[in-house]
Amino acid sequence: MLFDLTEDQQDLQRLAKDYFAQRFPAGRLRAFWTGEDDDLGPVWRGLAEIGVLGLAIPEEHGGLGLGQFEFALVLEEAGYVALPSPLMETAAVAAPLIARFGSDAQRAAWLEPIASGEAMVTIAIDGSGFAVWGRESDVVVALVDGDLHLVPSAMIEWTALATDDEARRLAMASYHGIGPETLLAAGPEGVKHALALARSATAAALVGISQRMLDMTVEYSLQRQQFGRVIGSFQALKHRMADMAVSVQSARGLAWYSAYAQDHEPDMADLAARTAKSAAAAAGYECGRNSLQLHGGIGFTFEYDLNFWLKRGRALEAAFGNASDQRVEIGRSVLREMREDQISVENEEGVMSR
Amino acid sequence: MDLTLDPIQAAFRDEVREWLAENVPREELGSLHTIEGIEAHRAWERKLYEGGFAAVHWPVEFGGRGMDPIGTLIFYEEYLRAGAPGRMNRLGLGLAGPTLIDLGTPEQQARWLAPILSCDHLWCQGFSEPDAGSDLANVRTRGEVSDEGILVNGQKIWTSWSLFADWMFAIVRTDPSSSRHKGLTYLMIDMHDPGVEVRPIKQLNGVSEFGEVFFDNVLVPHENVIGSIGDGWRVAMLTLMHERGTSLNTASHFRAMLRELIGMIPEDQLDDPRILEELGWLHEHVEGYRYMTLRTLSELVNGKEPGSQSAMGKLFWSELQVRLFELGLRTIGPRAELWDSDPLGSAPKNWRQRYWLGRAAMIYAGSNEIQRNIISERWLGLPKG
Numbered sequence: 091m092l093f094d095l096t097e098d099q100q101d102l103q104r105l106a107k108d109y110f111a112q113r114f115p116a117g118r119l120r121a122f123w124t125g126e127d128d129d130l131g132p133v134w135r136g137l138a139e140i141g142v143l144g145l146a147i148p149e150e151h152g153g154l155g156l157g158q159f160e161f162a163l164v165l166e167e168a169g170y171v172a173l174p175s176p177l178m179e180t181a182a183v184a185a186p187l188i189a190r191f192g193s194d195a196q197r198a199a200w201l202e203p204i205a206s207g208e209a210m211v212t213i214a215i216d217g218s219g220f221a222v223w224g225r226e227s228d229v230v231v232a233l234v235d236g237d238l239h240l241v242p243s244a245m246i247e248w249t250a251l252a253t254d255d256e257a258r259r260l261a262m263a264s265y266h267g268i269g270p271e272t273l274l275a276a277g278p279e280g281v282k283h284a285l286a287l288a289r290s291a292t293a294a295a296l297v298g299i300s301q302r303m304l305d306m307t308v309e310y311s312l313q314r315q316q317f318g319r320v321i322g323s324f325q326a327l328k329h330r331m332a333d334m335a336v337s338v339q340s341a342r343g344l345a346w347y348s349a350y351a352q353d354h355e356p357d358m359a360d361l362a363a364r365t366a367k368s369a370a371a372a373a374g375y376e377c378g379r380n381s382l383q384l385h386g387g388i389g390f391t392f393e394y395d396l397n398f399w400l401k402r403g404r405a406l407e408a409a410f411g412n413a414s415d416q417r418v419e420i421g422r423s424v425l426r427e428m429r430e431d432q433i434s435v436e437n438e439e440g441v442m443s444r
Numbered sequence: 445m446d447l448t449l450d451p452i453q454a455a456f457r458d459e460v461r462e463w464l465a466e467n468v469p470r471e472e473l474g475s476l477h478t479i480e481g482i483e484a485h486r487a488w489e490r491k492l493y494e495g496g497f498a499a500v501h502w503p504v505e506f507g508g509r510g511m512d513p514i515g516t517l518i519f520y521e522e523y524l525r526a527g528a529p530g531r532m533n534r535l536g537l538g539l540a541g542p543t544l545i546d547l548g549t550p551e552q553q554a555r556w557l558a559p560i561l562s563c564d565h566l567w568c569q570g571f572s573e574p575d576a577g578s579d580l581a582n583v584r585t586r587g588e589v590s591d592e593g594i595l596v597n598g599q600k601i602w603t604s605w606s607l608f609a610d611w612m613f614a615i616v617r618t619d620p621s622s623s624r625h626k627g628l629t630y631l632m633i634d635m636h637d638p639g640v641e642v643r644p645i646k647q648l649n650g651v652s653e654f655g656e657v658f659f660d661n662v663l664v665p666h667e668n669v670i671g672s673i674g675d676g677w678r679v680a681m682l683t684l685m686h687e688r689g690t691s692l693n694t695a696s697h698f699r700a701m702l703r704e705l706i707g708m709i710p711e712d713q714l715d716d717p718r719i720l721e722e723l724g725w726l727h728e729h730v731e732g733y734r735y736m737t738l739r740t741l742s743e744l745v746n747g748k749e750p751g752s753q754s755a756m757g758k759l760f761w762s763e764l765q766v767r768l769f770e771l772g773l774r775t776i777g778p779r780a781e782l783w784d785s786d787p788l789g790s791a792p793k794n795w796r797q798r799y800w801l802g803r804a805a806m807i808y809a810g811s812n813e814i815q816r817n818i819i820s821e822r823w824l825g826l827p828k829g
Contacts, residue, residue, distance in 0.1 A: 091453060091514055092446050093735060094742035099445065159445055308824050323827040328820035335819055339753040343735025344728070368728050391817060411757055417724025418717050424727045425714060428706045 092378035093346070095163075102160055106167040109140055114171050116395050122174055123257060123398065132174055138207025143181050147378065148189055151201035158287070162294035162349035166342075168320050169298025172398045174257035176212045176223040180204055182291035184211035184231045187284055188240065191275035196240055200229060214263055216410055224248045224261035231274060231284065232265060238280045239272040241265055255401035287358045289410045290352050293345040296370035297338060299403045300377040304334045306396055307381040314386075321384070330380045337373035344369045361423055368416035374403040374415070449518070456511070457518050461577075463495055464526035473529045482608055485532040489563035495742065498561040499537050506545055506553065507561045513741035517694065524696045535605065536560040536567035540613045540632075541688045547671055556632065558613070568613045570600045570614025570633065570657065572682065578814045581624045581677070585659065587616035587631065589673055594618060594631060596639075596662040602808070606642045606655040609635045613683065615676040628676030630683075632668040633659075635737055649800035687809060693761055695734030699770055708791045709775045722771050729764040752823040759815040762805040769799035809811060 095103065107413035112134050121127040137143050147153025147160050161182050168177050185204050188196055214221040217235040224230065225248045231243045245268070248261040274280065308331055311322030321327055348366035351358045378400050380391045389396045407413070450456060473488060474481030492498045502508025511519065531537065541560045544553055559565035576582040585598030596616055603612070606760040612633045619627030621680045633640065639662035644652035671679045706723070713719050736753040743750045773780040776791050783796065806812050 091449050092742045092745065093738040094746055094748075095445065129678045207743070238543075304824075308826065311826070320827065323829050325817070325829050328824075328826050328829070329813070329816040331824055332816035332819040332828065335752060335824060339736055339751075339756055340729070340732035340760065343739055343753070344732050346445070347731070347735050350447065354447070365728050365731055368724065369732055372728075414721060417728065419719045419724070420727050421720030421723030424723055425706055425709075425720065428703050429714075 095342075097164060099160060103163045103167070105140060106142065106164040107170075109136065109142075110167050110171040114173060118278075119172055119174070119257075119398055120395065126426065133173075134175060134210070135207040137177070138205065143177075143207055146181065146203025147201050147205045151189070151197060152205040153185075153201070156290050157349075157353035158186070158290065159349040159353055162207070162291065162345060165286075165291055165294040166298035166301075166345070169295035169402075170302045172257070172299065172302070172402050174259070176210055176227060178288075178291040178295055179213045179222060179227075179231075180209070180211040183213050183215075183287045184229075186287060187231055187238065187274065187280070190283070191238070191280055192240065196274065200240070203228075213284070213288065215281065215288065220251060220260050220262045222258045222260055224259070224263055225250065226259065230263065232263065232268075233281060233284075234265065236281070237273060237277065238275040238284060239265075239268055240274040241268065241272050245272070255398075255405045257398070257402070258405055261263070268370055282360060285410055287352060287362040289363040289416075290345070290348040290359075292406050293341065293348060293363070293366035293370035296374045296403065297342045297345050299399050299406065300334070300338045300341065300370070300373040301368050301398070303377040303381040303399050303403065304331065306399070307331060307377075307384050309336070310385055312390075327384055330384065334373075334377045334380050335414050337369075337376040341369040341373035361420065364411075364420050364423075366414045367410060368413045368420065369406040371413040371416070374407045375385050378403045378407075438443060453515065453518055456515060456620050457522060460497070460519055461526070464522060465496065466529045467491055467495065468526050475516050475651075476530075477533065477653065481533070484561050488529050489532055491685050492594065496593060498563075499541060502541060502545065502557075502561075504636050505540075506557050512707045513744045517738070517741055519601070519671075521696050524694065524700055533560060533563050533566050535569050535613075536565065536611075539569065539683050539686050540567045540611070543613065543670065543679065543683045546682060549667075551667065552632075552670070559610075561725040565610040566605060566607045566608050568603050568609035568612045568635070570603060570612040572602045573599060578811050581628075581679070583615055583617055583628060585614070585616045586620065587618040587629055587664070589629075593663045593665040594629065594669070594673075596631070596633065596659045598659050598665055600659075602645075602654050602655040603642075603657050604654045604808075606635070607644055607652065611635060612657070615680050618673055618676075622674075625677040627674055628680070629673050630670045630676040630679035631664050632663060632670065633664055637662050639663075640675050647800075647804075649797045651797070653801075684810075687758070695730050695737065698730045698733065698764060698768065701765070702730060704792050705768055705772045708772055708795070713775055719771070719775065722767075726764070726768055726771065726790055729760070729767075733757070733760050733764060752819065755815070755823055758809055759812050759819070762802070762809065763810060765805060766799070766802045769802050773799060779827075 111165055141154050142164050144153030145156045145164065146158060149155040164177055165182060181204065185201065188200050200209055204211060209229065210223065210227045211229050211231065212221040212223050212227040213231045215231060217233060221230060228243055229244060232239045232241045245266050247264045251260040251262055253260045311327060312320050314321050344366040348362040351362035381396060382400060385396055388394045452467055469488060473484040476482060476485060489498065496509065500509040500511040500519045504510040514679040537560060541557060544556055560567065571580060573583055573585060585596065585600065587594040587596050592662060600614065611636055614631050614633050615628045616631060617627055639660045641658040643656045645655050646652050709719060740750045740754040772795055779791065780796060821828055
């Protein structure tokens with residue numbers, strides 16, 4: 091038993107970190123936001139070239155056959171740079187859903203293009219009817235009347251929505267021609283699975299976003315001077331940053347476990363994803379609230395980069411259920427389990443009794 | 445990443461599980477605040493010792509099982525699962541013993557380690573003083589060094605288990621001209637010395653778990669010094685590092701408390717979203733603690749320097765634990781103040797007293813404010829204030 095990265099996993103983490111640092115530095119993010127350079131095609135195709143887009147896609151469909159755990163490491167790094175793209179939607183949610191539930195035709199049509207960077211996929215599974223990067227995507231995993239459908243862009247009309255985080259490119263979908271031929275997974279099982287994948291992946295991204303806000307705040311507090319000393323030496327501020335750090339480390343462990351559970355512990359996948367999402371949303375909130383406060387006026391300006399992470403964090407906190415929503419459901423599930431069998435001794439296979 | 449047990453770990457788990465199933469006492473042992481309770485716990489500790497399970501984390505040559513941190517975790521998971529009694533000599537097994545194993549001379553190891561395992565010697569920790577709490581380096585208890593030994597005069601306070609302890613590991617100031625971290629010496633003090641006086645302190649929850657310890661010309665021989673004269677701060681820091689290792693405060697311990705809590709929630713509140721949300725918060729934090737500690741243990745097993753989460757455990761569990769007790773108190777309304785039993789409902793015995801002890805945990809072993817200082821200074825690189 092080891093809850094730590096293997097050497098291969100560390101290499102992958104480093105690969106992703108280096109890739110984003112090189113190809114997507116903070117200045118590039120700003121250029122995207124201002125419209126100076128909004129072509130992310132090269133960054134996306136580069137991700138395919140280093141194997142990231144096909145990480146969790148089976149080898150027979152042109153991927154590397156790794157799992158959600160490996161992909162979570164990449165998503166954390168993508169969150170750290172606030173990458174604007176449907177990376178999670180395409181590779182961490184749509185791809186495994188298509189691989190698991192798709193017909194031969196659907197698998198053949200989409201998995202290899204996803205791995206090679208030709209296809210961009212988004213998801214509309216939370217009942218809101220809108221999706222990130224809708225107009226730019228080639229196909230959508232859509233929740234329609236309780237079933238999951240795989241709907242090509244030709245069958246969708248999009249209406250762009252103005253949002254807080256413009257880099258999410260939200261759009262409202264209206265579908266034409268939904269029918270048996272677009273069906274991906276019928277009934278609640280597929281939806282539940284899709285939401286678990288989405289929550290788990292969102293948690294990983296939020297950990298990266300929270301870590302970035304913490305790092306920016308620590309860095310700023312070591313430079314900014316008031317009363318003749320750096321503000322990072324004041325205990326009131328140090329304790330807030332300590333709390334931010336604790337929230338991030340707790341959320342990271344839960345995000346790792348959730349991603350692992352999606353791969354290896356299917357019975358735990360739903361609860362683990364909710365728990366990870368809840369902790370990550372709490373970390374995002376803790377880090378967002380304190381980073382804005384500790385930056386003072388400068389954090390309120392568009393000229394300073396913090397706002398990119400603040401807005402992404404707030405958006406992802408609410409995505410697929412906020413912390414409060416998750417906790418009520420987690421509470422219900424824990425209550426049921428423990429009430430049903432107060433003296434039960436669970437999980438015969440390991441020390442991880444839950 | 446691999447959460448399955450390897451064959452050796454699984455075999456150890458089975459061995460522990462089997463032994464506990466046969467040996468865990470069926471009745472609750474008495475309270476640790478009474479002589480009878482202490483004796484009952486001593487008997488249980490001796491049984492563990494005879495079974496070879498007194499300190500599985502100690503090296504085999506010192507009577508342990510040589511378990512790495514994951515093996516130790518497996519032991520305590522099974523221990524909790526079996527509902528075995530709370531461990532008694534935790535300061536000896538967890539702090540004094542490992543410090544002796546690291547830095548003691550062979551004579552010191554031969555003298556003190558076995559009686560810790562068998563629970564013949566109970567240990568207490570002599571660090572805190574009236575003016576040295578969070579500011580531990582402000583220790584003032586004096587130790588005059590001569591050829592005969594170190595003559596100790598002064599006072600310790602908030603000393604847990606001092607009423608029943610046979611030995612104390614302590615730091616005293618042996619260089620009167622020194623200040624702060626210099627000039628301190630780490631000593632083993634015989635609590636039965638006539639110059640040692642222990643006065644119990646009655647706590648707000650009615651019991652006296654800690655006391656004041658006064659030293660009046662207590663002559664401690666040189667062979668009781670750990671490390672060397674003047675090297676006490678380094679040894680003390682090493683002792684404190686063992687506090688971060690594994691112990692009974694595992695996630696499964698808090699999970700068992702969550703189970704108790706759920707058992708006490710009145711039926712008519714089981715659908716209350718305020719209660720459900722708080723239960724969800726507790727589950728999230730128990731599991732968050734599980735993976736933070738598991739990551740630290742895994743890093744140690746992998747020979748790495750543990751990451752920042754290793755400094756967060758005490759802060760995290762102590763605050764989570766208080767919130768758990770508070771939810772229980774909230775759900776039983778005015779019955780929350782009932783003392784030894786709850787004739788009107790299903791609240792576990794002593795829930796309120798345990799809540800107060802939970803509050804103590806936010807103060808002892810480095811107050812949570814000190815923990816936040818450590819996290820921000822050591823792990824975030826922020827300057828000392």
